[in-house]
Amino acid sequence: MTPAQFRKHGKTVVDWIADYYARIESFPVMSQVKPGEVRSSLPKTPPQHGEPFDAMLRDVEKLILPGITHWQSPNFFAFFPANTSFPSIMGEMLSAGLGVQGMLWATSPACTELETHVLDWLVEMLALPKTFLSGGKGGGVIQDTASSSSLCALLAARERATNFHSNERGCTGKLVAYASTQAHSSIEKAAKIAGIGRANLRLIGVDEKFAMRPDALEAQIRRDREAGRLPFFVCATIGTTSSNAMDPLAPIAKICRQNKLWLHVDAAMSGTAAVCPEFRWIHNGLELADSYCFNPHKWLFTNFDCDCFYITNRNELIHAMSILPEYLRNKATESGAVIDYRDWHIPMGRRFRALKLWFVIRHYGIEGLQFHVRRHIELAQQFASWVQADKNFELAAPAPLNLVCFRHRSGDETNQRILDNLNRSGKLYLTHTKLAGKLTLRMSIGQTNTELRHVKRAWERIRAAI
Numbered sequence: 001m002t003p004a005q006f007r008k009h010g011k012t013v014v015d016w017i018a019d020y021y022a023r024i025e026s027f028p029v030m031s032q033v034k035p036g037e038v039r040s041s042l043p044k045t046p047p048q049h050g051e052p053f054d055a056m057l058r059d060v061e062k063l064i065l066p067g068i069t070h071w072q073s074p075n076f077f078a079f080f081p082a083n084t085s086f087p088s089i090m091g092e093m094l095s096a097g098l099g100v101q102g103m104l105w106a107t108s109p110a111c112t113e114l115e116t117h118v119l120d121w122l123v124e125m126l127a128l129p130k131t132f133l134s135g136g137k138g139g140g141v142i143q144d145t146a147s148s149s150s151l152c153a154l155l156a157a158r159e160r161a162t163n164f165h166s167n168e169r170g171c172t173g174k175l176v177a178y179a180s181t182q183a184h185s186s187i188e189k190a191a192k193i194a195g196i197g198r199a200n201l202r203l204i205g206v207d208e209k210f211a212m213r214p215d216a217l218e219a220q221i222r223r224d225r226e227a228g229r230l231p232f233f234v235c236a237t238i239g240t241t242s243s244n245a246m247d248p249l250a251p252i253a254k255i256c257r258q259n260k261l262w263l264h265v266d267a268a269m270s271g272t273a274a275v276c277p278e279f280r281w282i283h284n285g286l287e288l289a290d291s292y293c294f295n296p297h298k299w300l301f302t303n304f305d306c307d308c309f310y311i312t313n314r315n316e317l318i319h320a321m322s323i324l325p326e327y328l329r330n331k332a333t334e335s336g337a338v339i340d341y342r343d344w345h346i347p348m349g350r351r352f353r354a355l356k357l358w359f360v361i362r363h364y365g366i367e368g369l370q371f372h373v374r375r376h377i378e379l380a381q382q383f384a385s386w387v388q389a390d391k392n393f394e395l396a397a398p399a400p401l402n403l404v405c406f407r408h409r410s411g412d413e414t415n416q417r418i419l420d421n422l423n424r425s426g427k428l429y430l431t432h433t434k435l436a437g438k439l440t441l442r443m444s445i446g447q448t449n450t451e452l453r454h455v456k457r458a459w460e461r462i463r464a465a466i
C-alpha cells in the first residue's frame, strides 16, 4: 500500500470509526451470533492474491460487526468498563504508525521517557504515595494487564523472600501467598505460573461487605509460620471484581510490615476513582504497599491494553526479571543512566502505550477526567437509590463507587430470567455474580458516553424484564 493509498483508506477508516460511534446504540449490545457463526462466514482458505481495501472494510461491516459485543455502547453495563475515547484511539493509531519496539531505552528513548513521565504524572493525579515516583527508588511501568502486574509483583516478592534463590534453583513449595476469597482469578493464575502452587495461595475470609478480614489474615499467617511455612505475599484488592469491595489496606499493610510480607494492591478498575480527591480514601494505607496497579484500560478512557504498575523498590523487580543477552548490550544500558523497561515485565518487546495515555490526560486534563469519573459514580449512586426505593429489589452489597450489585427479592430464578430477557433484547448488557450464595445482578457504569437517560432506561427495562 502506497502512502497515497494509505492516506485515502486511512481517512475512510477514521470516518468509519466516527460513524460507528454515531450509530452504536442501534446495535444489540451483546452480540447475538451463535457459536461458529462468524467463522463459518469466512472463506475457508486465505486469499492467493491481494484484495482491495474496500472489500476488507465491507466485510468488517458485514461479517465482523454482527459478532461484536459493543463494549463502547453507552448501554454496556456488564463486567467492568473497558472505556475508550477518541484521543486514546488516535494515540493508538500513532503508536501503530510509529511501530516502535520499546524494549530498551536505546530502541526508542521517547517511548521510555514519555512512559516514565506520564506514570509520574499519574502518581500526582491520583495522589499515590511519593515512593512510587521514578525520582526515588521506585517507579512505574505500563504493563499489558493487571494480571501481568500481579504476576510480576509475585515474582519480585518470591525472589526477595528467597534471597533471589528461587530464580536459580526453583521453588521449594514452602512459600505461602494470601488474598481474599473475592480477589480476582488472576492472583490464583499468578500463583500457578510463579511456581508457588495453587494450594499455597490462602484465600482469606471476608466480612459482610466482602472485604478481607485482617484478623483472619493474621491468624492464617500465624498458623502457616507454626507449620514451618514461609508466608511472603499478600494481594489486597481495592474494588473486587464481583462487588467492588475494598480490602482495608491500613491494617493489612501493618500485618505485612510486622511479618515482612510483600503487599501488592490490585486496584484494577477502582484506582481511577482517586483522580477525584473525595474518593482517595480508597487508597488509605497504600503508603505501606510494595506494589500497586490500576488499569486506565478499564475506567480512564484509554483503550485496551494499558495497566499502570508501580513499585516502591524497582531494584527488587529488576533483579528478579533482568537477563542481559549479548545482543541487547548497549552503551546507554551500561551507563546506568536509563530505564530499560524490558526488565520490568515478562515480555521483552513492548508497545508504545504511553502515547495514548498521554493524549487522554492532555485532552481531558485533570478536571475533565474528574468530571467524567464523578458523573459515572453519581449515576451509579442514583441507580442504587432507585433499587433501594423499590420494594421488589434489594442491594446485595455496598456500592461505594460505580458498581451496583442488586437483585430481585424473589430469588435466583427470577434474577436469571431478568438477565436472560435483558441480554436477549440487545437493548443493554448486564452480567451477574454470586454473593452470599445468591445470584446477583451487577450494574457497572463507566462507559465514556453513558448518560442519565441510559441508566434511567436501563432501570425501566430491568423492572419490566421479570
Ligand SMILES: Cc1ncc(COP(=O)(O)O)c(C=O)c1O
Residues within 6 Å of the ligand: 080, 144, 145, 146, 147, 148, 184, 186, 237, 239, 240, 241, 266, 267, 268, 269, 295, 307
Ligand atoms: C480487581 C481486578 N483485578 C484484575 C483484573 C484483571 O484485569 P486484566 O484484564 O487487566 O488482567 C480485573 C478485571 O476484571 C479486576 O476486576
